[in-house]
Amino acid sequence: MALVFRLVEKTKIAILKVSTAEISMSLDLNQKIYVAGHRGMVGSAIVRNLQAQGFTNISYRTHAELDLTNQAQVAKFFEQEKPKQVYLAAARVGGIYANNTFPAEFIYNNLMVQSNVIHQAFLSGVKRLLFLGSSCIYPQLAPQPMSEDALLTGKLEPTNEPYAIAKIAGIKMCESYNRQYGDLHGIDYRSVMPTNLYGPGDNYHPENSHVIPALIRRFHEAKVSNAPEVVIWGTGTPRREFLYVDDMAAASVFVMHLDKKSYDSETHPMQSHLNVGFGADITIADLAKAVGNAVGYQGRILFDSTKPDGAPRKWMDSSRLNQLGWMPKVNLTEGLSKAYQEFLADHS
Numbered sequence: 001m002a003l004v005f006r007l008v009e010k011t012k013i014a015i016l017k018v019s020t021a022e023i024s025m026s027l028d029l030n031q032k033i034y035v036a037g038h039r040g041m042v043g044s045a046i047v048r049n050l051q052a053q054g055f056t057n058i059s060y061r062t063h064a065e066l067d068l069t070n071q072a073q074v075a076k077f078f079e080q081e082k083p084k085q086v087y088l089a090a091a092r093v094g095g096i097y098a099n100n101t102f103p104a105e106f107i108y109n110n111l112m113v114q115s116n117v118i119h120q121a122f123l124s125g126v127k128r129l130l131f132l133g134s135s136c137i138y139p140q141l142a143p144q145p146m147s148e149d150a151l152l153t154g155k156l157e158p159t160n161e162p163y164a165i166a167k168i169a170g171i172k173m174c175e176s177y178n179r180q181y182g183d184l185h186g187i188d189y190r191s192v193m194p195t196n197l198y199g200p201g202d203n204y205h206p207e208n209s210h211v212i213p214a215l216i217r218r219f220h221e222a223k224v225s226n227a228p229e230v231v232i233w234g235t236g237t238p239r240r241e242f243l244y245v246d247d248m249a250a251a252s253v254f255v256m257h258l259d260k261k262s263y264d265s266e267t268h269p270m271q272s273h274l275n276v277g278f279g280a281d282i283t284i285a286d287l288a289k290a291v292g293n294a295v296g297y298q299g300r301i302l303f304d305s306t307k308p309d310g311a312p313r314k315w316m317d318s319s320r321l322n323q324l325g326w327m328p329k330v331n332l333t334e335g336l337s338k339a340y341q342e343f344l345a346d347h348s
């Protein structure tokens with residue numbers, strides 16, 4: 001599945017060759033690429049990946065410089081900047097507490113950001129755009145592993161329904177623009193649905209973070225204070241899937257550059273998204289042990305089974321993307337160790 005990237009310095013043209021799909025395409029390393037949300041966890045990883053591959057013309061604006069919920073600002077930006085490609089990694093993102101407390105903000109901000117970016121990208125002539133969604137688009141009781149076909153087959157998890165509805169609208173917006181304008185204007189707007197991500201740029205807030213950053217913080221604090229035990233909520237039996245964010249960025253760049261024939265071979269005009277997962281899940285108990293090892297915590301790990309567990313399993317079926325030639329590179333042990341080093345650097 002090796003991705004062979006050969007740079008031809010003189011012409012600034014790269015040949016991307018994906019062995020499994022036998023795709024070979026020319027990339028202009030000078031083309032202007034807009035990464036929306038470049039200071040976020042995923043956006044910053046996409047910028048790192050593009051820079052590492054030699055892309056030289058990456059465009060970005062902070063939230064303060066460009067509010068993507070503001071249609072006039074977004075229109076002006078695209079008119080002036082005229083990017084050729086867009087990665088849409090800007091979103092109002094948060095955990096269960098934030099989703100439950102601010103449902104109006106979650107649905108409004110996400111619908112506005114994605115509508116403005118997708119529509120103005122289209123008006124300014126962007127031919128290729130990648131929209132980032134989330135595994136919460138799938139029904140609460142979707143069969144495991146969750147395949148792309150599970151979309152719109154059942155009720156969503158109530159806590160993040162407004163966010164999920166916005167993400168589903170983003171996928172459908174990309175599809176609708178492709179269906180109406182694809183042939184006429186040569187546009188090809190794609191969507192990827194990542195599983196739970198972790199790594200550099202993660203949010204380590206004590207009350208409002210996802211499971212891996214929350215565990216890293218708790219184990220680190222327990223280690224520093226010599227606490228004899230760490231208590232984890234729930235039974236430890238639910239299974240979850242985690243992907244290192246640099247792998248997600250690599251998948252995003254990979255999907256963006258897949259030729260149309262290959263992308264179309266694993267998608268349909270009205271089901272055009274691709275899952276991006278690690279390919280295996282782990283129990284929360286084993287995850288806690290792995291985080292404890294990464295942090296170097298020597299005490300005991302206990303589980304408070306009086307606290308709720310959540311869904312027994314959440315695991316993505318990423319076989320379509322794997323079939324196209326992408327595989328993750330960073331295993332959980334390596335990823336947790338890197339994430340902890342980054343946490344230490346930022347929180348020392």
Ligand SMILES: NC(=O)c1ccc[n+]([C@@H]2O[C@H](COP(=O)([O-])OP(=O)(O)OC[C@H]3O[C@@H](n4cnc5c(N)ncnc54)[C@H](OP(=O)(O)O)[C@@H]3O)[C@@H](O)[C@H]2O)c1
Nearest residue numbers: 037039040041042063067068069090091093134194196197
């Ligand atoms: N992290 C995960 O585990 C995960 C899992 C699955 C999917 N995803 C998806 O990946 C995407 C990116 O997530 P992330 O984890 O990178 O989130 P993040 O770290 O919160 O980054 C989101 C970025 O978007 C920017 N943004 C939000 N609203 C904006 C606005 N109105 N105008 C301009 N910029 C705005 C934010 O800037 P400010 O901070 O300044 O507002 C932030 O830099 C999202 O679509 C998310 O659904 C993430």
